[in-house]
Amino acid sequence: MTDTDSTQTTTSRRSLLGWGGAGLALGAAAAGGAAALTRTGDSAGGASPAAEAGAAIPFHGAHQAGISTPVQDRLHFAAFDVTTDDREEFVQVLKDWTEAARRMAAGQPVGEGGYGGLPEAPPDDTGEALGLKPSRLTLTIGFGPSLFEKFGLAGRRPEALVDLPKFAGDNLDRNRSGGDLCIQACADDPQVAVHAVRNLARIGFGKVVVRWSQLGFGKTSSTTPEEQTPRNLMGFKDGTRNIAGTESDRLEKFVWVGEKDGAGWMTGGSYLVARRIRMHIETWDRTSLQEQEDIFGRDKGEGAPVGKAKERDEPFLKAMKPDAHVRLAHPEANSGATLLRRGYSFTDGTDGLGRLDAGLFFLAYQRDVRKGFIPVQRNLATDALNEYIQHVGSAVFAVPPGVRDKDDWWGRTLFAKEA
Numbered sequence: 001m002t003d004t005d006s007t008q009t010t011t012s013r014r015s016l017l018g019w020g021g022a023g024l025a026l027g028a029a030a031a032g033g034a035a036a037l038t039r040t041g042d043s044a045g046g047a048s049p050a051a052e053a054g055a056a057i058p059f060h061g062a063h064q065a066g067i068s069t070p071v072q073d074r075l076h077f078a079a080f081d082v083t084t085d086d087r088e089e090f091v092q093v094l095k096d097w098t099e100a101a102r103r104m105a106a107g108q109p110v111g112e113g114g115y116g117g118l119p120e121a122p123p124d125d126t127g128e129a130l131g132l133k134p135s136r137l138t139l140t141i142g143f144g145p146s147l148f149e150k151f152g153l154a155g156r157r158p159e160a161l162v163d164l165p166k167f168a169g170d171n172l173d174r175n176r177s178g179g180d181l182c183i184q185a186c187a188d189d190p191q192v193a194v195h196a197v198r199n200l201a202r203i204g205f206g207k208v209v210v211r212w213s214q215l216g217f218g219k220t221s222s223t224t225p226e227e228q229t230p231r232n233l234m235g236f237k238d239g240t241r242n243i244a245g246t247e248s249d250r251l252e253k254f255v256w257v258g259e260k261d262g263a264g265w266m267t268g269g270s271y272l273v274a275r276r277i278r279m280h281i282e283t284w285d286r287t288s289l290q291e292q293e294d295i296f297g298r299d300k301g302e303g304a305p306v307g308k309a310k311e312r313d314e315p316f317l318k319a320m321k322p323d324a325h326v327r328l329a330h331p332e333a334n335s336g337a338t339l340l341r342r343g344y345s346f347t348d349g350t351d352g353l354g355r356l357d358a359g360l361f362f363l364a365y366q367r368d369v370r371k372g373f374i375p376v377q378r379n380l381a382t383d384a385l386n387e388y389i390q391h392v393g394s395a396v397f398a399v400p401p402g403v404r405d406k407d408d409w410w411g412r413t414l415f416a417k418e419a
Contacts, residue, residue: 054133054134054135054136054188055133055134055136056105056106056107056134056136056137057069057070057105057134057136057137057138058105059101059102059105059106059139059403060102060402060403060404060405060406060408061402061403061404062268062401062402062404063256063268063269063270063401063402064138064140064141064269064399064400064401064402064403065105065138065139065140065402066138066139066140066184066186066342067140067255067270067340067342067365067399068251068255068340069136069138070136071186071219071221071342072135072136072137072138072186072187072188072193072219073187073188073217073218073219074186074187074188074189074190074192074193074215074216074217074344075184075185075186075193075214075215075216075217075344075361076185076190076193076194076196076197076213076214076215076216077182077183077184077185077213077214077215077216077274077361077363078182078183078185078197078200078201078210078212078213078214079144079178079179079180079181079182079210079211079212079213079274079395080179080180080181080182080183080201080204080208080209080210080211081146081179081180081208081209081211082147082150082180082181082207082208083206083207083208083209084206084207084208085150087151087152087415089207090151090207090208091411091415093203093204093207093208094141094409094410094411094415095409095410096203096204097141097200097203097204097410098403098408098409098410099409100199100200100203101139101196101200101410102403102406104129104134104137104139104192104195104196104199105134105137105138105139106134107132107133107134107137109124109125109127109129109130110124110125110126110199110203111123111124111125112124125199126195126198126199126202128191128194128195128198129191129192129195129196132189132191132192133189133192134187134192135187135188135189135192136186136187136188137185137186137187137192137193137196138184138185138186138187139183139184139185139196139200140183140184140186140399141181141182141183141184141399141400141410141411142181142182142184142272142397142398142399142400143180143181143397143398143399143400143411143414144178144179144180144181144182144395144396144397144398145157145161145162145163145396146178146179146180147180147181148161150180151415153414156263156265156414157263158261158262158263158266158398159262159263160257160261160262160263160266160271160367160368160369160370160398161271161369161396161397161398162369162370162374162396163396164273164369164373164374164394164396165374167377167378167381167391168381169381169386169390169391170390170391170394171390171391171392172391172392172393172394173392173393175212176212176214176276176392176393177212177393177394177395178211178394178395179211179212179395179397180208180211181208181397182272182274182395182397183196183197183200184272184342184363185197186342190215190217194215197213212393214276214346214361214393215346215348216343216344216345216346216361217344217345217346218230218232218233218344218345219342219343219344220232220238220239220341220343220344220345220360221238221239221341221342221343229303229311232345232360233279233281233345233358233359233360234279234281234284234292234296234388235292235300236292236296236298236300236303237298237303237311238343239341240303240311240312250338251340253338253367254338254339254340254366254367254372255270255340255365255366255367256268256269256270256367257269257270257271257367257368258367261367261368263398264413265400265413265414265416266398266400266401266413267401267413268401268402269398269399269400269401270340270365270366270367270399271365271366271367271368271369271372271396271397271398271399272363272364272365272396272397272399273362273363273364273366273369273372273373273394273395273396274361274362274363274393274394274395274396274397275361275362275391275393275394275395276346276359276361276362276391276392276393276394277359277360277361277362277389277390277391277392278357278358278359278389278390278391278392279358279359279360279388279389280355280388280389280390281355281356281358281359281388282355282356283387283388284388287388293306294320294321294324294384295324295325295384295385295387295388296324296325296326296385297315297317297320297321297324297325297326297327298311298326305319305320305326306319306320306324307319315327315330317330317332317333321384322382323382323383323384324384325380325383325384325385328379328380328382328383329376329379329380329383333379334375334376334379335375337371337372337375337376338366338372339364339365339366339372339373339376340364340365340366341362341363341364341365342363342364342365343360343361343362343363343364344360344361344363345358345359345360345361346358346359346360346361359389360389365399369396400413400414401413
């Protein structure tokens with residue numbers, strides 16, 4: 001293809017799509033990421049053999065489950081707004097949520113009475129997950145910037161919890177963005193994940209309200225090196241360079257907040273960026289194989305980087321086109337920035353114009369958003385992939401450390417009385 005042909009093709013794509021595009025490490029096949037093999041709960045982040053399908057992942061630990069634990073097959077993510085102005089009332093919601101999450105992660109019904117209880121009162125559990133296995137359910141909570149405008153928390157907002165800037169090509173829907181807090185429910189059974197979010201929303205009724213939510217399927221990040229790398233809806237392998245769960249040194253460096261990072265209550269936590277990325281897959285599906293591979297910088301079949309034979313061969317970035325996705329997303333192009341990714345594919349009906357509303361629900365954990373997602377996303381402003389994607393939803397959350405034991409609860413370190 002000549003330079004002229006390439007320019008004409010790009011112009012044609014833009015005319016067909018009707019927008020300029022937006023960037024992000026869609027697969028960020030080289031942008032990094034991490035997934036531990038099992039939930040160990042120790043601060044070192046070590047790993048043991050992956051949990052069997054249907055098994056329970058321990059709820060307690062130094063870090064919240066659902067970050068470096070194995071990536072499950074299904075997702076239900078929900079952002080909430082707090083409607084109560086009573087601090088103690090909200091703290092009680094967090095305590096009640098923690099107890100419910102602890103039971104659901106173990107495959108138990110919510111409440112001591114479970115589905116039973118007084119016939120005159122609603123059951124403690126909605127019942128649709130009764131008889132189902134735990135399905136490796138993990139529940140992860142995060143606090144958005146707007147929460148720190150409530151309950152006298154302004155002085156406890158971490159410096160790293162920044163409002164994301166507007167990136168080139170963003171077309172964000174306010175109804176799919178932001179939130180005072182979030183719940184990420186991941187499981188191998190979609191009914192188990194949906195049941196978890198439904199019951200937390202029910203428990204919080206009158207104090208919190210769902211702002212927006214997203215269902216996801218088909219994990220788009222590799223969890224362990226020995227597993228087959230998953231593919232995104234564009235058909236390319238995703239997450240080749242994700243950190244293995246045994247790489248505790250890299251988890252400490254790129255994911256977990258340290259004692260010297262400020263905001264001591266966040267020690268052992270992380271920061272989450274959630275982005276809803278619409279893929280214009282109908283146009284992508286009419287794009288030549290060669291152009292698709294040039295855009296990503298990888299072979300579509302094997303997943304090998306340009307000029308290499310195997311998926312996991314070290315990429316030679318200069319062999320790729322300057323605007324190739326892998327080249328721009330690679331840590332070498334971003335001062336070493338590395339993200340832990342737990343994204344999922346989604347399809348949500350149509351857009352009213354006969355096209356599927358489909359794409360990637362991008363989830364990335366990092367030690368500091370200012371050194372992770374923001375510089376990577378800015379570097380992707382010239383990504384060739386931007387012709388086929390657009391960011392339509394966005395949120396950022398501070399994810400506190402894990403619940404240590406049965407007497408601990410989500411957010412205790414944030415809401416504990418300062419000495």
